[in-house]
Amino acid sequence: QVQLVESGGGLVQAGGSLRLSCVATERAFGIDIIGWFRHAPGKEREYVGTINWDNGFTTYLHSVRGRFTLSKDNANNTVYLQMNSLKPEDTAVYYCAAGVSTGRRWDSTGSYKYWGQGTQVTVAS
Numbered sequence: 356q357v358q359l360v361e362s363g364g365g366l367v368q369a370g371g372s373l374r375l376s377c378v379a380t381e382r383a384f385g386i387d388i389i390g391w392f393r394h395a396p397g398k399e400r401e402y403v404g405t406i407n408w409d410n411g412f413t414t415y416l417h418s419v420r421g422r423f424t425l426s427k428d429n430a431n432n433t434v435y436l437q438m439n440s441l442k443p444e445d446t447a448v449y450y451c452a453a454g455v456s457t458g459r460r461w462d463s464t465g466s467y468k469y470w471g472q473g474t475q476v477t478v479a480s
Contacts, residue, residue: 357383360380363376366479368479375449382432386469388455388467390403390405391450393445394447401447402464408427422441445478448475450473451470
C-alpha cells in the first residue's frame with residue numbers, strides 16, 4: 356500500500372511563493388505518475404499538474420503554467436510543486452496522487468490510485 360504525505364502548505368501573501376512536497380513511501384509497480392489536485396471551498400476538485408516519475412514529462416493546468424513547476428527526486432521518492440506568483444484564487448487544499456500513465460487522462464482523478472491527506476495553501480490578498 357503506497358502512502359503519500361504532502362507538506363509545505365501555509366499562509367502566504369499574494370505574489371509570494373511556496374514549495375509543496377509529496378513523499379511516497381514506495382514506488383509501487385506500474386505507478387509512474389504523480390499528479391497534484393486542489394480543492395477550494397464551494398468548488399470541485401481541480402487538476403493542477405502531473406509529472407512522470409521516469410522521464411520527468413510534465414503537464415499543467417493552463418492557469419498555473421509559468422507560475423507552478425513540478426520536479427522530482429527519484430532517490431527519495433519525492434515530488435515537489437514549486438508555486439510562485441501566488442494569487443488568492445490559488446487558495447485550496449492541495450493533494451498529491453499516484454497513478455498509472457498509460458492510456459489514461461492525467462487530468463482525471465480516476466487515473467490515480469493513491470492519494471495523500473492534503474495540505475492547506477492560503478494566499479492572502
